Amino acid sequence: MQTSELLQSYLVDANTWDEMYSDASVxxxxxxxxxxxxxxxxxxxxxxxxxxxxxxMSQGITFTxxxxxxxxxxxxxxxIIPRIITxxxxxxxxxxxxxRLKALNLFLKDIYSSQFIIKDGVMPADMIYSCPHYLREMxxxxxxxxxxxxxxxxxxxxNNDGSFYILExxxxxxxxxxxxxxxxxxxxxxxxxxxxxxxxxxxxxYPTILHRNxxxxxxxxxKNPTIVLLTPGIYNSAYFEHTxxxxxxxxxxxxxxxxxxxxxxxxxxxTSGLQQVDVIYRRVDDDxxxxxxxxxxxxxxxAGIMSAYRKGNVAIVNAVGNGxxxxxxxxxFVPAMIRYYLNEEPILKxxxxxxxxxxxxxxxxxxxxxxxxxxxxxxxxxxxxxxxxAATEEEIxxxxxxVLLDPRQFIAQPIISLSSAPxxxxxxxxxxxxxxxxxxxxxxxxxxxxxxxLTRVALKEGSLIVNSSQGGGSKDTWVLAH
Amino acid sequence: MGIRGATIFIMLSRVADSLYWMSRYMERTDGILRxxxxxxxxxxxxVQAFSWKPVLKIFTFLExxxxxxxxxxxxxxxQYMVIGKDNPNSVLNMVTHARENGRSVQDHITKEMWQxxxxxxxxxxxxxxxxxxxxxxPITILDMLIKHGVLYFGTTDITMARGEGNSFxxxxxxxxxAVQSADILDVKFSxxxxxMDVTTDTTYWxxxxxxxxxxxLYLKTYRGGFEAxxxxxxxxxxxxFPRSVLYSINRLHRYFERLKSERNVADFNQIDFMIxxxxxxxxxxxxxxxxxxxxxxxxxxxxxxxxxxxxTLSKNYFAYT
Numbered sequence: 001m002q003t004s005e006l007l008q009s010y011l012v013d014a015n016t017w018d019e020m021y022s023d024a025s026v027x028x029x030x031x032x033x034x035x036x037x038x039x040x041x042x043x044x045x046x047x048x049x050x051x052x053x054x055x056x057m058s059q060g061i062t063f064t065x066x067x068x069x070x071x072x073x074x075x076x077x078x079x080i081i082p083r084i085i086t087x088x089x090x091x092x093x094x095x096x097x098x099x100r101l102k103a104l105n106l107f108l109k110d111i112y113s114s115q116f117i118i119k120d121g122v123m124p125a126d127m128i129y130s131c132p133h134y135l136r137e138m139x140x141x142x143x144x145x146x147x148x149x150x151x152x153x154x155x156x157x158x159n160n161d162g163s164f165y166i167l168e169x170x171x172x173x174x175x176x177x178x179x180x181x182x183x184x185x186x187x188x189x190x191x192x193x194x195x196x197x198x199x200x201x202x203x204x205x206y207p208t209i210l211h212r213n214x215x216x217x218x219x220x221x222x223k224n225p226t227i228v229l230l231t232p233g234i235y236n237s238a239y240f241e242h243t244x245x246x247x248x249x250x251x252x253x254x255x256x257x258x259x260x261x262x263x264x265x266x267x268x269x270x271t272s273g274l275q276q277v278d279v280i281y282r283r284v285d286d287d288x289x290x291x292x293x294x295x296x297x298x299x300x301x302x303a304g305i306m307s308a309y310r311k312g313n314v315a316i317v318n319a320v321g322n323g324x325x326x327x328x329x330x331x332x333f334v335p336a337m338i339r340y341y342l343n344e345e346p347i348l349k350x351x352x353x354x355x356x357x358x359x360x361x362x363x364x365x366x367x368x369x370x371x372x373x374x375x376x377x378x379x380x381x382x383x384x385x386x387x388x389x390a391a392t393e394e395e396i397x398x399x400x401x402x403v404l405l406d407p408r409q410f411i412a413q414p415i416i417s418l419s420s421a422p423x424x425x426x427x428x429x430x431x432x433x434x435x436x437x438x439x440x441x442x443x444x445x446x447x448x449x450x451x452x453x454l455t456r457v458a459l460k461e462g463s464l465i466v467n468s469s470q471g472g473g474s475k476d477t478w479v480l481a482h
Numbered sequence: 483m484g485i486r487g488a489t490i491f492i493m494l495s496r497v498a499d500s501l502y503w504m505s506r507y508m509e510r511t512d513g514i515l516r517x518x519x520x521x522x523x524x525x526x527x528x529v530q531a532f533s534w535k536p537v538l539k540i541f542t543f544l545e546x547x548x549x550x551x552x553x554x555x556x557x558x559x560x561q562y563m564v565i566g567k568d569n570p571n572s573v574l575n576m577v578t579h580a581r582e583n584g585r586s587v588q589d590h591i592t593k594e595m596w597q598x599x600x601x602x603x604x605x606x607x608x609x610x611x612x613x614x615x616x617x618x619x620p621i622t623i624l625d626m627l628i629k630h631g632v633l634y635f636g637t638t639d640i641t642m643a644r645g646e647g648n649s650f651x652x653x654x655x656x657x658x659x660a661v662q663s664a665d666i667l668d669v670k671f672s673x674x675x676x677x678m679d680v681t682t683d684t685t686y687w688x689x690x691x692x693x694x695x696x697x698x699l700y701l702k703t704y705r706g707g708f709e710a711x712x713x714x715x716x717x718x719x720x721x722x723f724p725r726s727v728l729y730s731i732n733r734l735h736r737y738f739e740r741l742k743s744e745r746n747v748a749d750f751n752q753i754d755f756m757i758x759x760x761x762x763x764x765x766x767x768x769x770x771x772x773x774x775x776x777x778x779x780x781x782x783x784x785x786x787x788x789x790x791x792x793x794t795l796s797k798n799y800f801a802y803t
Binding site: 243 | 492493496585586588589596600601604646741745799800
């Protein structure tokens with residue numbers, strides 16, 4: 001059976017930007033890929049989907065769900081149809097993210113030293129001090145090269161007019177980059193020749209750039225500094241990513257128990273004694289990093305690591321305390337930061353955001369709650385949020401009560417209609433909502449963004465939630481060359 | 483590290499530990515699968531006399547009573563040995579352990595090795611396996627599983643860098659193999675009360691040798707038929723036989739010596755002495771001297787020395803908690 005009907009049941013929701021379709025015709029950037037798909041039969045496409053699943057499984061690109069004492073391997077759902085971004089779109093995104101990161105980094109430096117932004121009245125002091133991720137331990141500590149945000153994964157969405165909005169800034173330990181890399185590898189296997197035919201830019205530089213940046217941060221001027229990636233361990237859902245990055249960079253993957261601090265220096269325990277560590281790319285959250293300073297019950301971190309950090313004997317990536325900059329309440333102030341620190345107009349827009357800590361804004365949100373999404377300021381992964389359009393009366397009442405207990409911890413945004421992109425489902429293409437997370441790397445030489453990213457997709461029809469913990473999947477993300 | 487230029491490669495204790503155990507579990511898996519295959523074949527040769535009891539005695543922790551009950555239930559033994567969840571030495575559990583160890587050191591083994599472990603794991607976990615073991619030809623299934631292991635060994639050999647990691651992998655492998663060969667011999671002989679004369683039954687020794695891939699070599703070495711003392715000679719002392727105790731200890735020593743460095747001198751010397759001692763003891767034995775000392779006593783002492791080496795390795799090289 002030929003799949004000329006591949007597109008027949010493709011119905012774009014009203015008032016939604018579709019990445020592939022515009023006025024019932026396929027956009028230029030999708031034409032070649034779609035023509036290619038149309039030459040394949042449903043059987044062939046199904047086989048490709050099957051092959052993709054098998055490759056993920058066999059390579060152990062999985063996460064483990066533990067139930068009744070037994071681990072079950074699951075793969076993150078992968079949709080075989082790539083998401084395609086034009087060269088012009090990418091230029092715009094790249095410029096916008098670089099600008100935003102520059103401002104956010106200046107903000108972190110400022111807020112942990114002179115705090116001009118508060119003194120100049122751009123941001124109220126209580127916004128900062130009420131944020132649980134603001135860490136006094138970082139005050140007046142000059143981080144190497146003034147870089148706080150070495151690695152970021154900023155989430156972008158596209159409104160119905162096609163313009164890009166920043167959904168959230170992930171500046172702590174953003175994950176998912178291994179999927180950017182692996183999804184591309186899978187595409188190479190299931191669609192031979194399709195990438196070069198479409199002039200897709202490569203993403204393979206990512207580990208090389210990251211490694212180069214990590215080397216440059218070493219406090220000891222040593223040609224071969226010891227760099228480690230600190231993981232919470234094999235039970236962490238992102239463990240696969242940690243091993244992948246360690247392998248691709250050729251750095252040591254360590255757990256907290258592999259490290260020890262002596263005289264304000266960090267060492268790893270090796271088969272021939274202790275070896276000093278220079279740079280730590282940690283995938284452990286601030287709270288668990290050092291039981292002597294933060295959560296005393298943490299077994300994931302290393303006792304004394306903060307003192308070694310503050311003495312300048314070890315570099316930590318990302319810097320500690322970044323959470324104050326990607327807090328959802330602080331988010332509202334990012335456009336003001338860009339104007340304040342850079343004297344520029346923001347290139348990428350913020351989604352309008354209401355502070356539920358402010359009475360009149362809260363009233364407005366409660367009145368229009370069915371058009372709002374309410375989120376906790378310090379939660380991620382789609383947890384603890386209320387989608388006003390989909391919630392029951394009872395859920396709303398309960399959530400409102402929770403908000404009133406501590407309104408500062410909540411923000412609300414009008415429900416933005418995410419753009420849709422074609423997904424292969426039941427032998428046809430069907431539109432599903434997507435977002436985009438490009439990964440930016442910042443080193444002494446500046447900010448670099450590998451052309452690509454993670455496209456997350458809400459696999460349920462009509463759903464707007466793309467988080468993997470809430471039934472989302474992912475796609476390979478193509479950025480076309482000029 | 484290691485991206486450019488020569489770096490002194492230093493290995494985390496935890497990583498060394500995991501590589502060593504990954505390897506031991508894979509070696510044990512291979513040994514058990516081969517042994518199951520040959521014992522199954524043997525069970526088809528003489529239904530009357532065949533008992534799984536020696537196998538259950540070497541490779542499981544079953545209580546006497548349960549082992550007796552299972553001794554003639556071929557399919558039950560296969561189920562228990564291959565996919566028994568409550569059997570710590572089942573192929574399922576060992577491959578799971580090997581993979582878990584491999585998973586935590588993925589950046590120290592090659593991607594190909596990891597995929598072998600991972601594919602093996604998914605194979606022993608598929609639900610159909612229970613059904614196949616119950617109804618289909620066991621040899622076909624055991625062969626399929628053995629191939630997964632062989633693929634892992636071959637892949638390791640041709641892809642793994644010859645550094646410290648490779649040494650720990652090989653030390654795990656040969657220590658495990660030496661123990662296993664000693665075990666198999668011990669139990670097979672305990673079955674006949676260590677009487678060197680009584681069993682001239684050819685099939686008995688034939689299957690013992692087959693289960694450790696030593697049958698052809700035996701035929702070439704000893705042309706005069708099967709004698710217990712020759713079996714002891716080959717399985718303990720033949721340094722050309724890759725499953726002999728001596729060969730395995732020689733290899734263990736060879737890979738251990740590669741760990742020698744300026745650091746850790748005292749720790750190294752301690753273990754070097756231990757391996758050297760047991761190596762000499764085995765090397766300068768003869769079949770006759772072993773029998774004179776008592777085969778059981780000899781094998782038990784050898785095993786105890788090997789266990790002590792394992793323990794000291796763990797203390798001197800793997801301690802990280």
